[in-house]
Amino acid sequence: MTRVALANARLFDPATGRDTPGGLLIVDGRIADLGPALFADGVPEGAEAIDCAGRLLVPGLIDMRAQLREPGNEHQENMATASQAAVAGGITTIVCLPNTDPVIDDVALVEFVRRRGRDIGLAHIHPYAAATKGLAGKELTEMGLLAEAGAVGFTDGTRAIANAGIMRRALSYARTFDLLLVQHPEEPTLSHPGGMNEGEIATRLGLPGIPAMAEVVLLERDLRLVELTGARYHAAHLSTAGAVEAIRDAKRRGLPVTCDTAPPYFALNETAVGDYRTFAKLSPPLRSDGDRRAIVAGIADGTIDAIASDHAPHDQDSKRLPFSSAASGIIGLETLLPLVLELAHQGDVPLARALAAVTAAPAGILGLDCGRLAVGAPADLTLIDLDRPWRIAVDRFRSKSKNSPFDGRPVQGRAAMTMLGGRVVHRVAD
Amino acid sequence: MSSLAASASYPHRHLLGIEGLSAAEITHLIDRSELFVSQNQGADKKGGSLRGRTIINLFFENSTRTRTSFELAGKRLGGDVINMSVEYSSMKKGETLIDTAMTLNAMNPDVLCVRHPESGAVKLLSDKVNCAVINAGDGTHEHPTQALLDALTIRRRKGSLRGLVVAICGDVLHSRVARSNIALLNTMGARVRVVAPRTLLPTAIDRLGVEVFHDMKRGLADTDIVMMLRLQTERMAGSFVPSIREYYHFFGLDYAKLAVAKPDALIMHPGPMNRGVEIDSEVADDIDRSLIRQQVEMGVAVRMACLEVLAENLTTRNAAAVEAGR
Numbered sequence: 117m118t119r120v121a122l123a124n125a126r127l128f129d130p131a132t133g134r135d136t137p138g139g140l141l142i143v144d145g146r147i148a149d150l151g152p153a154l155f156a157d158g159v160p161e162g163a164e165a166i167d168c169a170g171r172l173l174v175p176g177l178i179d180m181r182a183q184l185r186e187p188g189n190e191h192q193e194n195m196a197t198a199s200q201a202a203v204a205g206g207i208t209t210i211v212c213l214p215n216t217d218p219v220i221d222d223v224a225l226v227e228f229v230r231r232r233g234r235d236i237g238l239a240h241i242h243p244y245a246a247a248t249k250g251l252a253g254k255e256l257t258e259m260g261l262l263a264e265a266g267a268v269g270f271t272d273g274t275r276a277i278a279n280a281g282i283m284r285r286a287l288s289y290a291r292t293f294d295l296l297l298v299q300h301p302e303e304p305t306l307s308h309p310g311g312m313n314e315g316e317i318a319t320r321l322g323l324p325g326i327p328a329m330a331e332v333v334l335l336e337r338d339l340r341l342v343e344l345t346g347a348r349y350h351a352a353h354l355s356t357a358g359a360v361e362a363i364r365d366a367k368r369r370g371l372p373v374t375c376d377t378a379p380p381y382f383a384l385n386e387t388a389v390g391d392y393r394t395f396a397k398l399s400p401p402l403r404s405d406g407d408r409r410a411i412v413a414g415i416a417d418g419t420i421d422a423i424a425s426d427h428a429p430h431d432q433d434s435k436r437l438p439f440s441s442a443a444s445g446i447i448g449l450e451t452l453l454p455l456v457l458e459l460a461h462q463g464d465v466p467l468a469r470a471l472a473a474v475t476a477a478p479a480g481i482l483g484l485d486c487g488r489l490a491v492g493a494p495a496d497l498t499l500i501d502l503d504r505p506w507r508i509a510v511d512r513f514r515s516k517s518k519n520s521p522f523d524g525r526p527v528q529g530r531a532a533m534t535m536l537g538g539r540v541v542h543r544v545a546d
Numbered sequence: 547m548s549s550l551a552a553s554a555s556y557p558h559r560h561l562l563g564i565e566g567l568s569a570a571e572i573t574h575l576i577d578r579s580e581l582f583v584s585q586n587q588g589a590d591k592k593g594g595s596l597r598g599r600t601i602i603n604l605f606f607e608n609s610t611r612t613r614t615s616f617e618l619a620g621k622r623l624g625g626d627v628i629n630m631s632v633e634y635s636s637m638k639k640g641e642t643l644i645d646t647a648m649t650l651n652a653m654n655p656d657v658l659c660v661r662h663p664e665s666g667a668v669k670l671l672s673d674k675v676n677c678a679v680i681n682a683g684d685g686t687h688e689h690p691t692q693a694l695l696d697a698l699t700i701r702r703r704k705g706s707l708r709g710l711v712v713a714i715c716g717d718v719l720h721s722r723v724a725r726s727n728i729a730l731l732n733t734m735g736a737r738v739r740v741v742a743p744r745t746l747l748p749t750a751i752d753r754l755g756v757e758v759f760h761d762m763k764r765g766l767a768d769t770d771i772v773m774m775l776r777l778q779t780e781r782m783a784g785s786f787v788p789s790i791r792e793y794y795h796f797f798g799l800d801y802a803k804l805a806v807a808k809p810d811a812l813i814m815h816p817g818p819m820n821r822g823v824e825i826d827s828e829v830a831d832d833i834d835r836s837l838i839r840q841q842v843e844m845g846v847a848v849r850m851a852c853l854e855v856l857a858e859n860l861t862t863r864n865a866a867a868v869e870a871g872r
Contacts, residue, residue: 255785258792285785288744292760293796345744 119143120538121159125168125499127151129175129489130472140173142495145537150489166540168499171532174471175487176208176496179452180376180478181298181352181424183273183445184210184241186232187225188217193429193516195229199238200514201449203542206531207425208239208496209486210449211478214246215273221246221257226265238541240496242268242482247286247297251275256286260293268482269350271298274399274428274445276334278304283338287347296481298350299338301359302400306330311440313386313401321392323439326401332358339366342373350481351375353426355400357410364419374481375419376473378426379448379455380521382411388521394435394442395521398428401444415473416465422481423473425452429517446522447515451508453500454527461528495538502529556855559863560672560679563688564729572730576698578851579844583698586622586847595854596625599656603629604646605682606662611817611842612682612691616659619849625656625857643667647674656860657853660684665722678856680849686722692816693726695848697734699840700771703812708735713765713807714756715741716775716797716824719748719786723816724775728754741765743797745786762796762803769807773814774799777824790823800826804835812837 120142127138127150139154140147141163159165179202185193202210212229214220220229220243233241245267249255259270270290277283277299290297307330312318314325335351339362342349354360354377366373380388380398385405388396396402414420428445435442456474459465479487486496510523534542555574564572585591601620603613613629620627632646643662650658657678660668665685672679683689700707712731718724718740731738732755740751741759752758759765766772777793787793804811813829813836821827830836 249788256788258788260788260796261792282785285745289787292743292745 117144118538119160119163120495121155121163121165122168122173122497123155123159123165124170125173126170127489128172128468128471130468131175131476131488132490133468134489135468137170140489140497142538145495145539147489147491147493147495149491166533172500172502173489174498174500175475175489175493176498176534176536177206177453177474178209178211178478178482178484178487179207179425179427179449179474180211180422180482181378182210182212182427182449183215183429184212185429186216187228191516192431195232195241196236197514197516198427198449199233199236199241202239203534203536204514204531205450206453206498206500206534207449208498208534208536209242209484210239211242211244211268211482213271213273214244215251215275219246219251220244221249221251223258223261223265226262226267230266237536239536240486242266242484244269244271244273244298246270247272247277248282253277253279253282256282256289259290259295263293263295268484269296269298271352272300274300276300276302276304278334280337280341284341284345287341287345287349291345291347294348296348296350298352299334301331301335301338301351301354302326303330303334306333309440311397311401312389313403315386315404317386317389321389321439328356328358328403328407331356331400332362335359335362339371339373342366342371343369346372348372349374353378353381353400353424354411354414354420355381355403356407360410360414360419364414367419374421376422376424376478377411377415377420378424379452380426380446382408382415383455383458384408384521389439392439393521394437394439395446395519397439397442397444398446399444412459412464415459416469418469421473422477423452423456424478425449427515429515430519431517435519445519447513447517447520449515450513451520451522453531454506454508454529455522457500457502457529458527495535497535498531499533500529501532501544504528504530506530556859559856559859560681561690561852561856562669562672562679562681564690564693564726564733565688567733569733569735572694572697572733575694575848575851575855576701578855579694579698579848582847582850583844586843591622592624593622594624596620596623596857599625599857600654601625601627601657601659601853602650602655603627603682604632604650604658604660605630606632606660606667607683609661609683612661615842615845616682616849618846619853622846623850623853625853643671644674647671651675651677657856678860680852680856683722686720686725688726689722690726691845691848691852692723693730694852695841695844696727696773696814696816697730698844698848699814699837700812702840702844703837704770707731710736710770711739711768712736712771712773713739713741713759713769714773714775715762715765715799717746717777718742718751718775719746720778721775727773728756739765739769741797743787762799763806766803766807769811771812771814772799772804772807774825776816776818777820779820779823794823798822798824798826799829801829804829811835814838814841817842
């Protein structure tokens with residue numbers, strides 16, 4: 117029996133609203149006890165004691181959307197480097213997209229990802245499986261068998277399931293097994309060949325734009341199909357005010373719908389593209405500041421359930437290109453926590469709500485047994501140095517790729533220690 | 547049984563579907579079928595009640611089994627049976643179907659047994675002819691003789707249909723057999739379930755008086771009869787269900803799934819079967835539980851009964867017409 121005693125912490129659990137000084141006892145990798153008076157008589161004998169020095173102890177972060185590039189593009193990222201980056205950023209669970217090479221649309225690949233994650237042993241890695249074979253948007257994958265093998269949801273990753281008939285059937289089939297369908301809500305016939313938000317800046321830069329409506333149109337269509345099929349539906353990385361409003365309305369109508377956004381959509385706006393900066397080229401694109409503010413409000417009132425890193429590592433060759441030719445996406449594993457905390461530091465979103473979006477909410481959506489400080493839960497924990505100021509420095513990141521528009525940004529708060537199943541997998545020397 | 551009694555018990559000119567038939571009418575057809583079962587098992591299979599009658603099997607869709615069954619039925623009753631296969635693809639819809647009907651009508655047949663790939667086409671044709679029409683399967687609508695032969699098969703083993711729990715499993719969406727069976731079983735007082743992935747169920751199937759399941763073990767729990775349907779693999783192609791192995795894993799009938807049904811539960815299949823797709827070979831061939839062979843046998847008897855009853859009705863009508871004209 118291994119026992120670890122985390123003493124002198126600020127226990128902070130967004131799932132239950134707990135916010136109290138106290139201690140937490142881990143026995144054999146799971147939370148055995150916690151509370152204000154837990155170690156009043158001292159740490160139990162034989163337990164490894166860790167002094168948390170009053171810092172915030174929260175459930176390990178769950179990143180419900182990341183691209184790990186393994187198998188197939190390991191020169192951009194692999195599961196080992198992504199795991200290191202994740203735990204350095206306080207993330208203990210990563211859910212990866214199926215847009216690898218080969219595509220994760222087969223039972224053997226689901227098993228491969230899970231086994232690799234376990235072998236590396238730094239963070240839990242759960243795969244989404246493709247919703248359609250080869251992400252081609254034509255034929256459904258073996259959703260039932262893939263779920264049995266461990267796929268936590270189904271998505272075509274960075275591509276929308278654009279054909280309404282296929283989407284209906286995918287939802288309907290998924291509902292048979294109560295599976296989650298995750299959509300990249302962007303109508304391709306409206307977004308192509310755009311590279312940034314449609315509007316004044318795109319016009320000035322002479323770049324083809326992607327209208328906000330590309331997101332809203334597809335999302336509204338999907339919500340009607342959800343109404344028809346009753347399937348569990350999750351919209352990924354919302355970027356527009358219209359989409360937030362559509363989800364708000366769908367939830368009001370009682371549809372089984374959830375959604376997430378990613379830090380760039382509340383921390384940046386389209387002006388970041390500035391002088392054709394390809395590090396600010398994302399999919400969906402950075403939007404207007406009105407959209408950005410709507411995203412913040414959506415997080416604050418819970419319309420937006422979760423925040424994902426949307427980690428999209430690209431090598432220099434993919435980014436050092438004319439804007440229209442450059443790849444979309446930025447890395448995010450190591451900036452997720454500080455940017456989420458920024459919402460709270462700025463007073464836009466209460467701390468508990470902001471942290472719920474990266475812990476309890478994704479756990480609930482994905483049906484994972486983590487994301488809360490509770491007796492019996494796995495001891496996947498993050499100790500946060502809440503106020504510590506630092507400057508984002510991409511060259512110090514563990515991720516193999518360095519494509520981030522946040523390089524140099526001053527932020528506040530970071531993961532001082534990360535534990536997976538009661539084991540320390542990351543610790544910052546003071 | 548006199549022809550007058552027959553017309554009183556099945557007072558319709560055609561047999562276009564199960565929908566709308568009463569329990570008494572269905573019972574009458576099954577009772578009549580029963581008489582032919584022993585005749586068909588004997589050495590002398592030939593009767594004479596359709597002597598002088600002309601029966602045309604008009605098939606706009608390939609089907610060796612059903613067509614042969616109708617052909618045997620007509621011949622065993624002493625009728626003259628003609629098979630007409632019409633290449634559907636070479637035929638234009640609507641007007642040409644009616645043209646065909648008018649042409650055939652001019653040859654004065656007594657019964658047309660019609661199969662057509664479009665729902666409602668048999669009804670359309672029946673409106674244009676003077677003879678009796680039996681629906682031998684129209685699109686994804688009805689296949690009444692299949693439901694009647696299923697009912698006869700069940701009744702011979704279970705005594706009655708009333709109160710039985712029957713699970714119809716598989717591709718309900720594309721199945722006319724399912725629709726006819728749902729109507730018949732409900733009318734006869736059985737409890738009907740359908741079990742399929744959502745993509746293979748039509749919208750509002752629950753309004754047809756069935757309980758809907760998407761999990762075989764739940765759907766088969768405590769059932770008396772398990773009716774498997776053919777997965778139309780040509781329609782599958784990754785769109786309705788992802789693959790055969792996934793379908794078989796979740797919805798194929800094997801002993802493990804069958805274990806939750808009643809210990810004496812019986813298995814049926816309208817054929818042709820896809821072994822290892824919707825049904826395990828061992829289960830299909832289990833002589834204690836599988837009724838699949840008996841279904842085929844009952845098919846001939848049921849079609850004989852239907853042909854005879856309709857031919858008798860036709861005689862009664864003609865007599866009445868002559869009477870009225872006098």
